Amino acid sequence: MSKYVGGALIPTLKIDRSDRSNLTMQLTVALRDLILSGDLAAGTRLPASRTLARDQRVSRTTVINAFDQLAAEGLIDSKVGAGTYVSAGLRPARPAAAAQPPENLPHLSRLGRDVPDPYFPRLGHPVAPRAFVTGMPAFDAFPVALWSRISSQYWRGERAAMMSYPDTAGLGALREAICQHLRANRGLVCQPGHVFVFSGAQDAFTQIGRMLVNVGDKVWLENPGAIGARNAFLSCGAEPVPVPVDEEGIDVAAGLKLSPDFRLAFVTPAYQHPLGVTLSLERRMRLLEAAEEAGAFIVEDDYVGEFHYGEATLPPLKALDGGQRVIYVGTFSKTLFPAVRLGFAVMPPVLVPMVERTLAAIAHGVAHAIQGIAARFIAEGHFAAHIRRMRGIYAERRDALMRAAERHLAGRLDVRPTETGFHAVGLIPKALPDERVIAEAALAAGLAVTPLSRYALRPIAQRGVTLGFSAVPPVEIERGVRTLAGVIDDLAA
Numbered sequence: 280m281s282k283y284v285g286g287a288l289i290p291t292l293k294i295d296r297s298d299r300s301n302l303t304m305q306l307t308v309a310l311r312d313l314i315l316s317g318d319l320a321a322g323t324r325l326p327a328s329r330t331l332a333r334d335q336r337v338s339r340t341t342v343i344n345a346f347d348q349l350a351a352e353g354l355i356d357s358k359v360g361a362g363t364y365v366s367a368g369l370r371p372a373r374p375a376a377a378a379q380p381p382e383n384l385p386h387l388s389r390l391g392r393d394v395p396d397p398y399f400p401r402l403g404h405p406v407a408p409r410a411f412v413t414g415m416p417a418f419d420a421f422p423v424a425l426w427s428r429i430s431s432q433y434w435r436g437e438r439a440a441m442m443s444y445p446d447t448a449g450l451g452a453l454r455e456a457i458c459q460h461l462r463a464n465r466g467l468v469c470q471p472g473h474v475f476v477f478s479g480a481q482d483a484f485t486q487i488g489r490m491l492v493n494v495g496d497k498v499w500l501e502n503p504g505a506i507g508a509r510n511a512f513l514s515c516g517a518e519p520v521p522v523p524v525d526e527e528g529i530d531v532a533a534g535l536k537l538s539p540d541f542r543l544a545f546v547t548p549a550y551q552h553p554l555g556v557t558l559s560l561e562r563r564m565r566l567l568e569a570a571e572e573a574g575a576f577i578v579e580d581d582y583v584g585e586f587h588y589g590e591a592t593l594p595p596l597k598a599l600d601g602g603q604r605v606i607y608v609g610t611f612s613k614t615l616f617p618a619v620r621l622g623f624a625v626m627p628p629v630l631v632p633m634v635e636r637t638l639a640a641i642a643h644g645v646a647h648a649i650q651g652i653a654a655r656f657i658a659e660g661h662f663a664a665h666i667r668r669m670r671g672i673y674a675e676r677r678d679a680l681m682r683a684a685e686r687h688l689a690g691r692l693d694v695r696p697t698e699t700g701f702h703a704v705g706l707i708p709k710a711l712p713d714e715r716v717i718a719e720a721a722l723a724a725g726l727a728v729t730p731l732s733r734y735a736l737r738p739i740a741q742r743g744v745t746l747g748f749s750a751v752p753p754v755e756i757e758r759g760v761r762t763l764a765g766v767i768d769d770l771a772a
């Protein structure tokens with residue numbers, strides 16, 4: 280600290296002179312900060328009030344008032360005739376900012392410490408639609424004007440109902456509307472009291488994990504499988520058991536060999552994420568049996584079950600559950616749009632009281648307005664009509680992908696036909712480069728294709744990429760396929 284005869288130089292002391300009403304407070308705060316940070320050490324002599332007033336272009340009264348305040352706080356001592364000093368024996372009260380990486384910080388929870396673990400990387404969701412993005416509905420076809428009209432109607436409701444804390448289990452009208460939707464669109468009969476509303480399926484997975492998974496519990500995860508759900512269970516301390524997936528879906532026999540004592544199994548029966556296979560009826564029965572024997576629960580993620588383009592699909596696994604093993608999770612991210620952040624879980628009756636109690640104890644519910652608007656949208660029949668219309672639009676986009684793939688990708692990618700969902704899988708012939716190399720080159724060309732290995736916890740047999748077809752219209756899909764063919768040719772050359 281340089282000194283001069285009139286006390287310490289304080290070059291960092293800055294006063295905002297445009298804020299004239301508050302000069303004493305500003306000067307007090309600025310000096311207090313310098314003392315507490317140690318920049319003005321104990322015993323340092325401060326400039327005389329007249330000098331400081333001149334330097335800072337404030338009145339001497341302003342400085343004297345600031346000094347009085349700091350003296351009252353015990354930070355400085357004024358001795359008549361001898362000047363003003365930072366109180367002797369004062370240690371800087373504020374520790375320096377920690378320079379350690381977050382994983383070395385002493386007070387992090389297990390989750391905070393383990394999040395940077397290599398298991399956790401998640402796909403960045405592009406915010407704007409482009410060719411081959413997976414899991415993104417068609418923003419261009421959403422009836423925004425209708426949604427906006429229903430939103431305005433909602434806000435004309437009764438104030439207490441709109442503005443107070445929502446029921447932690449979910450808005451009654453939405454829970455009823457969800458049952459109506461599941462019966463009509465998924466052949467699943469349930470009671471509103473068993474339906475719980477969450478901020479998206481991801482929130483449902485995390486809350487379910489918190490309620491059912493203890494640290495070290497074995498959780499079957501499809502391999503390859505959904506990254507978000509995997510992270511939700513890992514974040515609760517689950518020990519992951521990656522179970523292989525073949526043409527019939529999760530290989531239950533392999534799962535039983537790896538870990539017969541599993542506590543939870545996470546599956547995507549309608550459209551395995553990311554491989555796109557449907558869980559066969561036989562496997563469904565074996566999975567239910569295995570869960571019954573292990574006393575485990577099954578989380579069924581039906582993220583795109585509403586969108587099938589051929590013959591009717593199998594009903595959800597939950598519809599076959601004679602015991603009380605299956606928790607069915609649905610989302611409005613695909614049927615409406617992801618920003619709505621609405622999802623739901625249909626719980627087995629045996630779990631309902633525990634879920635009610637837990638949510639009431641630790642949660643404060645999901646935004647009331649968005650639940651109310653969605654409930655109206657469903658109850659007035661717009662949702663069913665929207666899904667019917669979107670099935671047609673997605674079928675066209677799927678057809679565009681398959682036609683263009685036949686024309687431009689033969690020998691380059693084996694694009695597997697699909698009757699459900701928002702994406703197809705393109706398997707890579709042996710002679711071609713690694714799927715990551717293809718995906719990176721495609722990304723550089725503006726295409727969002729994802730290598731299958733990104734979804735895998737253990738190496739998998741399949742080599743390929745996902746090709747989303749839902750987000751953009753047929754012309755863009757065709758253009759994307761031609762670009763992708765060029766990218767692959769360049770790499771192969």
Ligand SMILES: Cc1ncc(COP(=O)(O)O)c(C=O)c1O
Pocket residue numbers: 414478479480481482505507547552580582609610611612617621622
């Ligand atoms: C497999 C899977 N399940 C569910 C979801 C939906 O999650 P959320 O409802 O939180 O948007 C996604 C979204 O990308 C997904 O990929």
